Amino acid sequence: xxxxxxxxxxDTKSIAAPQAANRALSGPRVTGRVVVMTLYLLFLMLPxxxxxxxxxxxxxxxxxxxxxxxxxxxxxxYIKIFTDESWYSGYINSLTYVLINTVLSIAFALPAAxxxxxxxxxxxxxxxFWLLTNRMAPPAVFALPFFNLYSAIGLFDTPWAVxxxxxxxxxxLAVWILEGFMSGVPREIDETxxxxxxxxxRFFIKIFMPLIASGVGVAAFFCFMFSWVELLLARxxxxxxxxxxxxxxxxTVSAAGMDWGLLAAxxxxxxxxxxxxxxxxxxxxxxxxxxxxx
Amino acid sequence: MTKxxxxxxxxxxxxxxxxxxxxxxxxxxxxxxxxVQDTFGNNQFFWNGIGWFQELLDxxxxxxxxxxxxxxxxxxxxxxxxxxxxxxxxxxALSMPREGWxxxxxxxxxxxxxxxPWNVVGTIWQVFARGDIGLLGWVVNRLGIDYNYxxxxxxxxxxxxxxxxxxxxxxxxxxxxxxxxxIPDAYYQAARIDGASRWAVFSTIQLPKMRRVLLIAVLLRxxxxxxxxxxxxxLTGGGPGNATTFLSIDLVKLALGQFDLxxxxxxxxxxxxxxxxxxxxxxxxxxxxxxxxxxxxA
Numbered sequence: 001x002x003x004x005x006x007x008x009x010x011d012t013k014s015i016a017a018p019q020a021a022n023r024a025l026s027g028p029r030v031t032g033r034v035v036v037m038t039l040y041l042l043f044l045m046l047p048x049x050x051x052x053x054x055x056x057x058x059x060x061x062x063x064x065x066x067x068x069x070x071x072x073x074x075x076x077x078y079i080k081i082f083t084d085e086s087w088y089s090g091y092i093n094s095l096t097y098v099l100i101n102t103v104l105s106i107a108f109a110l111p112a113a114x115x116x117x118x119x120x121x122x123x124x125x126x127x128x129f130w131l132l133t134n135r136m137a138p139p140a141v142f143a144l145p146f147f148n149l150y151s152a153i154g155l156f157d158t159p160w161a162v163x164x165x166x167x168x169x170x171x172x173l174a175v176w177i178l179e180g181f182m183s184g185v186p187r188e189i190d191e192t193x194x195x196x197x198x199x200x201x202r203f204f205i206k207i208f209m210p211l212i213a214s215g216v217g218v219a220a221f222f223c224f225m226f227s228w229v230e231l232l233l234a235r236x237x238x239x240x241x242x243x244x245x246x247x248x249x250x251x252t253v254s255a256a257g258m259d260w261g262l263l264a265a266x267x268x269x270x271x272x273x274x275x276x277x278x279x280x281x282x283x284x285x286x287x288x289x290x291x292x293x294x
Numbered sequence: 295m296t297k298x299x300x301x302x303x304x305x306x307x308x309x310x311x312x313x314x315x316x317x318x319x320x321x322x323x324x325x326x327x328x329x330v331q332d333t334f335g336n337n338q339f340f341w342n343g344i345g346w347f348q349e350l351l352d353x354x355x356x357x358x359x360x361x362x363x364x365x366x367x368x369x370x371x372x373x374x375x376x377x378x379x380x381x382x383x384x385x386x387a388l389s390m391p392r393e394g395w396x397x398x399x400x401x402x403x404x405x406x407x408x409x410x411p412w413n414v415v416g417t418i419w420q421v422f423a424r425g426d427i428g429l430l431g432w433v434v435n436r437l438g439i440d441y442n443y444x445x446x447x448x449x450x451x452x453x454x455x456x457x458x459x460x461x462x463x464x465x466x467x468x469x470x471x472x473x474x475x476x477i478p479d480a481y482y483q484a485a486r487i488d489g490a491s492r493w494a495v496f497s498t499i500q501l502p503k504m505r506r507v508l509l510i511a512v513l514l515r516x517x518x519x520x521x522x523x524x525x526x527x528x529l530t531g532g533g534p535g536n537a538t539t540f541l542s543i544d545l546v547k548l549a550l551g552q553f554d555l556x557x558x559x560x561x562x563x564x565x566x567x568x569x570x571x572x573x574x575x576x577x578x579x580x581x582x583x584x585x586x587x588x589x590x591x592a
Contacts, residue, residue: 137566230411
């Protein structure tokens with residue numbers, strides 16, 4: 001419908017249109033595109049800048065009036081976090097369960113993704129859908145039963161409890177992403193390797209894994225991301241020993257009022273690991289976000 | 295090319311099945327178990343049959359009214375989020391630079407909000423939107439608009455929506471960008487030769503090619519906005535009053551706050567079933583689109 005209208009219109013504007021199309025399709029010039037992108041990035045960065053700005057101020061300066069940049073830069077808030085064990089252990093705890101979860105999710109998802117991408121089997125479509133529905137299960141539903149379950153098996157307040165609980169949504173996601181990447185590898189490669197006398201495990205590690213390395217990277221990135229940002233389950237399943245940083249942050253509310261500077265500094269530090277990880281996978285991000293399915 | 299049938303592939307899937315079932319089916323059974331019982335504390339439980347479900351689905355009861363109003367709020371929220379984020383995400387994806395170092399820079403900057411822990415997202419906006427020490431709240435108040443997200447329900451809604459747009463639009467944009475990148479240059483050259491307008495290029499080349507990823511984007515954004523908990527909880531705590539109490543916030547209040555396990559469990563199940571039903575529709579549409587594409591390509 002819209003196609004026919006557009007074609008009709010392009011007939012009437014047959015002289016002006018090619019230039020318009022050329023301009024739209026080529027090269028950087030200050031056009032609407034640059035404006036939209038700049039405004040959008042500005043919108044994204046302003047709240048983060050504000051957090052950074054606050055983290056470098058003293059509480060006196062924060063509460064005494066609005067300043068667009070710190071008048072006196074202070075690193076006290078950061079020093080406090082890095083020297084106080086109850087603070088920095090929060091980061092270590094969070095990173096521990098995130099890393100365990102990422103490794104577990106990838107290790108479990110690899111063979112399953114291979115099976116889904118290469119074979120049909122009894123109930124495969126239903127199984128795949130069931131796996132995906134777990135990605136859609138609201139963590140709020142599972143918070144309390146998880147607490148009971150992990151208390152019962154004695155894993156409560158260990159990084160393993162959080163890592164296993166996060167597998168609920170990360171394993172299906174990893175299977176989904178890896179399956180997308182694996183389906184892009186032609187099956188002839190498997191057959192040729194078998195004829196050449198490769199055993200299956202050797203083929204998988206020596207030949208297949210390097211071919212889907214970027215897929216593994218992307219899947220690991222996503223597992224890291226969703227485990228790092230989740231708080232509800234992480235907080236429910238830990239109490240003292242393995243409290244995640246996100247839960248530690250609530251300590252800044254005290255009888256003496258909010259410690260804004262410290263809260264902001266802790267917030268800035270939670271952004272750092274994510275930013276580092278993005279930098280490493282930046283070339284695969286676009287494809288990864290399409291879950292290998294473009 | 296069809297895949298060979300091989301039921302031994304189940305051995306490869308078994309570990310995933312086991313680990314997900316452990317985290318999914320056991321807790322689900324606990325929820326079902328709670329949902330048919332009542333408790334007065336002290337670990338004493340009484341059989342209640344389908345009582346909670348009846349109460350929940352009957353809008354004239356107190357629980358049913360509460361459930362219906364949070365459900366409506368959640369649906370409204372998801373609808374607004376999709377209406378804003380999908381067009382905006384497409385616009386941003388179309389505005390991405392074509393090549394050069396700016397591409398990587400834009401990608402990294404855009405992805406940053408996605409990797410911030412959700413409670414920190416709430417904290418960032420809690421501070422940013424405050425009238426006294428936050429830039430946004432201060433500027434809006436200076437413009438002469440009376441703005442206070444802790445007191446006024448509409449302000450609270452606007453703040454939560456802006457926060458979610460800030461947080462998640464990049465996901466839609468990155469997905470669309472991936473779809474755009476997969477369009478061969480030959481398509482654009484053909485369009486140029488035909489003298490197609492910018493709009494024609496968009497509606498006949500770019501949009502159809504993005505359909506697949508757009509479906510994924512809509513699916514993910516719908517699910518996540520429907521399940522949203524941490525960010526509004528940190529920002530407004532469900533207030534003022536009940537203005538921003540979404541289903542998940544209501545649920546956690548019931549289960550962990552008042553320890554009303556039976557009610558909370560029944561609510562969880564209904565909540566889960568709604569998500570499951572909508573998810574199934576999306577999934578069916580998606581697989582049909584795939585099948586259609588394969589038929590065209592074959």
